[in-house]
Amino acid sequence: MNLVRAELRRLLTTPLWKWGPAAALLSGGGLTALCVLIGPEHFDPPMPGVATDAGARLVLSMIGLTVLVPALFGALAVTSEYRHGTIAYTFLFAPRRHRVLAAKLAAYALAGAVYGTLVALAAAAGLYGTAALKGVEVGIGAGTAAGLLTGLAAAMAAYTVIGVGVGALLRNQTATLLVLGAYLYMVEHVLAIIPGFSLAYPFLPGGATAALTESSLMSAAAVEVTGRATALLPPLLGAAVLLAYALAAAAAAVLAPMRRDVA
């Protein structure tokens, strides 16, 4: 418990966290409001409008594109310990290193959940507020929307943990940011050109995140272009896959520093 408190203090005593609420408003509220304002029917290729079930899901699924934000936040927090050399003092105060990493994971899962909640609240305001302004009826019920947004909020916490795990594994700040950015914004999309990839996609982090909203820009675009839907896992299974990635990242974070020398 002392260790978790120490990690929360560590988080709140540098200015990094202050970007969190702003990023949450922008990637939750701003993005959703923008999508509703433009209207998916005006996307290129055109998509179902917000008044339809598919269109409303699509708008919320766009938030899934911003998971890089919590992932980078978790990664930045861990790697800055190595960058500034504070990790040596941290391990002096808690030589059982796995306990330090477990405390970090707990602290950042909590921070990620708070971030995710802010994103979800901002997205709900963006979706219903902008739809009301435009005089459009949202194509999903409030209960469905709340379920989808809860899933997305949990996804933000999961990606924060994934960021912590990758950061603890790689330690180098620049390398970690590059790996996460390249994977989330490039690799999954480039893999799509490999035949048979659509079979693997539902089990990748991006596909699992899309399963939470049963929609993604990529799969919706695929439907419009090819007329075939990319298969996604059912939402609960998608959540389980995402949780598995977060647990794998957490395990890596806890095991990685056990025997390493600290310079």
Next chain:
Amino acid sequence: MHPPHRLEIRGLTKRFGPVAAVTDATFAVEPGRVTGFLGPNGSGKTTTLRMLLGLVRPDAGDARIGGRAYRDLPDPARTVGAALEAKGLHPARTGRDHLRVYAAFIGCPDSRIDEVLALTGIADAAHRRAGGYSTGMRQRLNLATALLGDPPVLVLDEPTNGLDPAGIAWLRGLLRDLAAEGRTVLVASHVLSEAERLVDDVAVMHRGRIAATGPLADFTRQGALEDAFLDLTGATA
């Protein structure tokens, strides 16, 4: 007050790839005395201290603090206070917040933070971000961090780096007082003129090996500590 803790370094050996950083280092550090761990830059002092503190895993040998390895100490940060080189500070965190983070690890109250800030003479700078600190202030903040748990053992790596003459005199007084209280004080340094006025015992490291150990008087019988040191390390003045 504190039960005395003797440090025992036994056969510590560490290679980094082709470099034999430390080879079969053996010496003891007694409570109630200041021990100077002396050697040229790159002689393996820091690696030895990091093995003592459990940060670097030795290839062979072990190091004991009051009979236990560092990671097996029941209350490590209340047993050993360590100040490593003037790194280990996040530039955007204030001095006080830095101490608050580490105070949380050992659950010590905010009043202890004020005490160590006053003791190390940086209370006036505590509200400022560490990124703006001079090397000497970073040294003092690291020393304050080491003292948080009021530990019976102090391990300091080059603590006088970046301190001005008044700061060095102050540090000398502080370390002498701490040793007089029965604490074990181990100070790694390559600055012999300072060491000569501070330490009771000496361990000299050269090229990763312990070249000599003993009371300071043994080294200064023939003249200055510097002459004995240069003899031992094979350098010519």
